[in-house]
Amino acid sequence: MSQFRYISPKTKEEVLKILEEEKSEACIVAGGSNVLPYIRDKIIPPKLLLDISGIEELNYIKKNGSNWRIGATTTISDLISSKIIREECNILCQAAEQFADPLVRNKATIGGNLADASPAADTAPPLLALDAGLEVESKGKKREIFLKDFFLGPRKTALQDDEMITGINFKSDSLNKPGCFIKLGLRQAMAISVVTVAMVLEIEENRVKDIRVAMGSVAPIPLRLFNAEEFLKNKHLNDDLIEEAKNKVYEEVNPISDIRASAEYRCYISGILFKRALEKLTNQTS
Amino acid sequence: MSEFKIVGKPIPREDARAKAKGELKYADDFSLPGMLYGKVLHSKYPAAKIISIDTTKAKQLPGVHAVLTARDVPHNETITRFGQSAEVGKGFEGLYRVLADKKVRFRGEAVALVAADTEEIAEEAAALIEVNYEPLPGVFDPVEAMKPGAYLVGEGDSNIICKFGCSQGDIKKGFAEAEVIIEDTYQVPFVDHAYLETEGGVAWIDEKEVINIRVGSQVIEHFRDVAEVLGLPHNQVRYIGTMMGGGFGGKEDITVETYLALLTWKTKKPVRLFYTREESILCHSKRHPFIMHYKVGAKKDGRLVALEAELISDAGAYPYLSPWVNLYATVNAAGPYCIPNVKINTYCVLTNNTFTSANRGFGAPQPNVAYESLMDELAYKLKIDPLEIRRKNCITTGKSLSTTGQVFNTYVALPEVAEKAWKALGETKKVEDKNKRIGRGLAIGLMSYGRMTFLHDTSRCYVRLESDGSVLIRSGIPDLGGGQVSLLCQIAAEELGVPMSKIRIYYSDTALTPLAGTTTATRQTYMSGNATLKAAREIKKRIIQKAAEMMNVNPEKLVIGEEKIIVKYDSAQYLPLLEVIKACNTEGIELFCEAQFKGPFTMVPDLSNIRGTIFPDFTFGAQAVEISVDIETGQVEVLKLVTCYDVGKAINPLSVEGQMEGGSIYGMGYALMEEVVMEKGVTLTPSFSEYIIPTAADVPEVEAILVESGGGLGPYGAKGIGEPSCSIIAPAILNAIYDAVGVRIKSLPATPEKIIRALKKHYFEGR
Incomplete structure (x- = not known):
């Protein structure tokens, strides 16, 4: 493992001051669960490690x-x-x-x-x-x-x-309760997500009043599915609509194939998890 | 039967306290003053010519003490051995090359070694070694590698390193008689041992000029191989084996010992070298992938009449233990069934993949996947219950193995274990989830314990009764964490009538402990257990003889226990053990013994048609699972797992249950998630983030059912359980998946994606 400079400031102000001076030479580390593997894999070159885990005011x-x-x-x-x-x-x-x-x-x-x-x-x-x-x-x-x-x-x-x-x-708004997060991983713990979905939903008389949904591992970034949201708004939920909404999901996601799953499987699963989140939330709110 | 005081009791192991308290000193928990750090430079190509290696810059780096390449190794090329002393002929010997020379054969092959003051300097120096490669095409598929004109991995004229055959009856006639024939191809992948403790150790030269290597190894007899690489007499290399954080066959070959020996010999300083997890996955052995083409024929009532199989396995870049592993696969290929007409052909082929060698099960788990899937298919096709079809065909006492014809004269528990495992699943679990389907699967199997009889296996143990009534044992036995060391203590305690707390054992040291042979092949309970039993009984005999004289009774009337020599059926009449010891010592009666146990010896078989006794004995078992499959995601959850084996006699039931439970989960990972993925020789799963194994959260309810027939060749009728315990769970799970959703997964691991692609063919077509 390479040699690093290491500072663990006690206040936020100290961190900001060091960042101003060191800029990209500094690498902020808190839990270290990403940074340490990156150092081992030489993804992060030797530089200043700025440990913020001890800063009480940020917790x-x-x-x-x-x-x-x-x-x-x-x-x-x-x-x-x-x-x-x-x-x-x-x-x-x-x-x-x-x-x-x-x-x-x-x-x-x-x-x-x-x-x-x-x-x-x-x-x-x-x-x-x-x-x-x-x-x-x-x-x-x-x-x-x-x-x-x-x-x-x-x-x-x-x-x-x-x-x-x-x-x-x-903000807490009318959608936030209770919300649903579903993760598909390849084992029960220490699993890097194959696909995840998070959804909040407000239903009024079986009509989607408002919805926000996001997915993980289906695009280069964690993704808000605005089109699928728009599509569902003000519509009456039924099985046919959910099937149509799944097609919107398929259009919006853009997953890659990697060691954990193929793009095709991820795409397919994004539809399944999307449907399951909707079903779970409608069952809970109805 | 309950005359035992210590054997058969679920007592805490000898090593339990130190492990629980974190006090045990594993290979990694050791250092010496002035110790250097070793590092291996690995090949970055799977196949390439080495044009030149320039170590100048690396040597110039301050803090570097040695940079070694093939030229610096006195005998860079020797022969792979694994502790055997009998001559076995060319069929089983392969090239062992310490450092790549002229040509690299796999990505991760050791090209150069470095020793430096710190690990960082060693790493930097390794990066400064300039290797000029000329990449070669390589070959990565064993079927391709078998073809004439294929790229040659080694220096020979063929990539096929061994071809074994086995047959009985008339295969043509057998299939002509068959009323139903099923034919299919099954594939199993490379898998890693994934032990907690990676390969590593510390070496130094002592005042007698002996190279000491303190290392986690399943085969301390490799001291001879290391000595030969260095051109030293055998007695100038000493292995000090440590308790291991898992072996699973991965520490059966030499791991880092030659590197350690070379670096310490060149620098004359202590050297430490440990593989990182990534090195362990990239550079050390894997379990053999197999492509298995099977054809079985049966009568309409389910009776098997013919089985033909062609097995092709990938040896990777060097032979290592491939011939042996393939011999096991060949012998196991027809499973635990009576089949009159059988023909097996096995090929093992070099490729430019990471080399493969021993992995728990040693060639048995692979064909088990194929034949147990086929038995299930046959059962469904003929509408026969999975238990019934197995009962109808399985080997019973007095019958013989359908591959080699080896006859089983002791109790064959197959019908009993099959029924017990299947019934123990109990009531079917109810699931609320509308997307989940429940399924059950059964698999039965047999696996040898003890080494192949033509290896002429032996084990030794030294036992000494001290003048205060405590006991000292010396045995070369390596302990992988399976309780091998504790087992010997238990046997000595039982035989000499002393509590476990009075036993002290020294183990796994080639200079000071009698060689006990390898902790491989599920052989230590059987071999070293018997050696210890023999030594302890010899001492007991002398004690009883003396006590009989002192008490003036017939020695046959005396028993030993609770530190007394007691008259049978009259516990009031006894002598304290101490008094008898005193008397023996006064008269110079030897209260120590080094005993050797010999397994049965046979000749090397005809490898084109392997017949007769190849193994001393077999362990029989059955495993059954209940699982759920999510029909929308393909996810499998194992809900209940039953493992039932005839273990002969459970010397420590806790250790036996531990093996049976651990083996089940080892096999469950094989079935559902584990695969070292290699693409043109490049490992795409170099860490535990990509190479996934089951976590505690994935472990289902496991029920271990011990059958104790007393029919084993080990002490007190014990059989081996280490490897058999993991070898049939994978097909049980595949059969359960079929039962749940009607999909037959023919290549491991059965990932959610494979299951869903089979279930939702219409969705995935054209995508």
Whole structure:
């Protein structure tokens, strides 16, 4: 393993200052569940490791009225053990519970999972379905990036070299309860997703009043399925409609073939999981 | 029967406490002052000419102590052996090449070695070695490699390294008599051993100029092979074997020992070398993939009349243990069935893939997939119950193996285990999910324990009763984690009437412990168990003889137990063991013994038609599963798994159950998810993120049913269980998938995608 410089700042301000100075020379690490394998595989060249896992001010889950805020270094285990997430934002809890295994969940953070920008990141689809935004900061500057605009490609994001994700926010609206996350992996734990779906849905008299749906591992980035959403809005749900909606899904996804599955299988499964999410949510709300 | 005090009891193993507390020192938990770090440079091409190797820059790097290539190896080419002492002839010997010379044969082949002050420097130095390759086309498919004119992997004039045959009856006549014939081709993939502990160790030179290698190895007898590579006398290389974090056949060949020996010999410093997980997957042996073409014929009532099979296996780039593995496959090819007309042909072929060698089951699990799938197909075709068709055809006591004709004179438990396993599935589970279908599958099988009899196998053990009544054992036995070491302690404790806490054992050291032979071939309970039994009984005999004199009774009236020598049926009359020991020591009666146990010896068979006794004995078993298949996603969940074997006698039932449960899950991974994917010799599954094995969360309810017939050749009638335990679960799962959804998966692993492609043919056509 190569030699790295390592700093573990205690405050966010310190991190931002170092980022301003070091820019792309710095690599932020929190749980290390992505960064350490990248170092071993020489995907990350030797540079400055900026360990933010000890920064207390970035670890929080807050709900103020209908406004949710989750700090960037909140671990996946923190999400699972949060009563308020379980009771009022269960879709995120479902995703967290299917994330890797307990050891990784204790280390991996929600900010890191998003910043890694893997098409298979398990927290991305539920947050896309929640219409989340990212709080992004650099020295003396704050901005917000919608999650749907954040992913640019595999391991590519809209973050600038001197920026870091400090938190995630989203609003509770009529769609958010309860939400559904389904993951298809090749085993029961430590499975990199073959396909995932996250969906929130509001039904009124068997009519789709509103819907947001996102999928993982079906495109170069975690994907919001806007066309499928639009197609379903204001329509009465029945089996024929669901079959038609699956065709919209097939048009929108653009998966690759890799060691885990072929593009054809992923495409087929995206339709199945989409249908299952719809069925699950309509059964729960009706 | 319950005269045993320690044998047959589910007691904590000798190694349990140290392992539970994390105190056991595995190969990796060891270092020496001034130790260097070794690194291997692996070939980046699967097939290429080596034009030149320039090590100048690597040698100039500060902190580098040695950079070695083939030219620096005294005897770079020797012969693959695995601990056997009998001459077996050319048919089984292959080239063992330490470092690639002139030509590389697989991606990951060792090309050069480095020793440096730190692991980082060693890695950097390896990267500085300039190898000028000229890529060659290579051949990656064994069927292609068999054809005349194919690219030649090695230096010989053919890629076929062995061809075995086996036949009985008249195959033409057999098929003419058949009323139903089924023919099909089955394929099984490369798989990895996936042990927790990768290959590695530490070597140093002691004050006697002996190269000591402290390493996890299933075959410490490789000290001879390492000595021959270095051109040293055998007694100048010493293996100190450690408890292993899994072997599964992957530590049966030499792993890193020659590299360690060469680096320490050149630098005169201690050297440490461990494979990373990626190196372990890329560069070390895999289980043989097989293409198996089968044809079976039966009468309408389900009676088998003919079986013909052609097996082709991929040896990868070097022979290693391929001939042996293929011999096992040939002998197992007709399964545990009585079939009057049989013809088997097996070919093993070199390719430019990663080499294949021993992997738990050693050639038995592969044909089991084929014949047990076919038996199931036959059952469905003839509308006969899966249990019934097996009962109708399976070998019973006094019958013989349909490949070699070896006769079974001891109890053949097949009908019993088949019925027990099938019935133990109990009531069918109810599932709420409308997309899930439940299915059940059964498979039966047999597998040898103990090495091939023409290898003339032996094992030795030394036992000493100390003057305070404690016991010391020395045995060369390597322990893979299966409880091999503890087993010997249990036998000595039982025989000498002392508690387990009074036994101390030294194991797996070629200089100091009597050689016990390899921990392979499911042989240690049988071989070293018997050697220990023999040594302990010899000492017991002397103790009892002395006690009889002291008590003035007939020695036959005395038994030993609880540290006393007791008169049978009169426990009030006894002598403390200590007193008898004292008397023996006073008179100079030897309370130590090194005993050797010999397996049955036979001649090397005619390899074109292998007949007669090849193995000392077999273990019989059955496995049954209940699974669910999701008809929309193809996902399989194993709901219940039953494993039932006649283990002869379970010396430690906890260890036996552990083997049966672990073996089942090992086989379940083979059935459902494991595959080392190679594309033109390039491994696409180099880590545990791509090469997936079952996790704890994937393990179903496992019920282990032990049948104890007492009919084994091991101590107290024990049979071996290590390998048999994993060898038939895969076809049981395939049969359950068929039962659930009517789809026959003919190539492992049965992934969700393969199942869904078979179920939804119309959807996938044209996509």
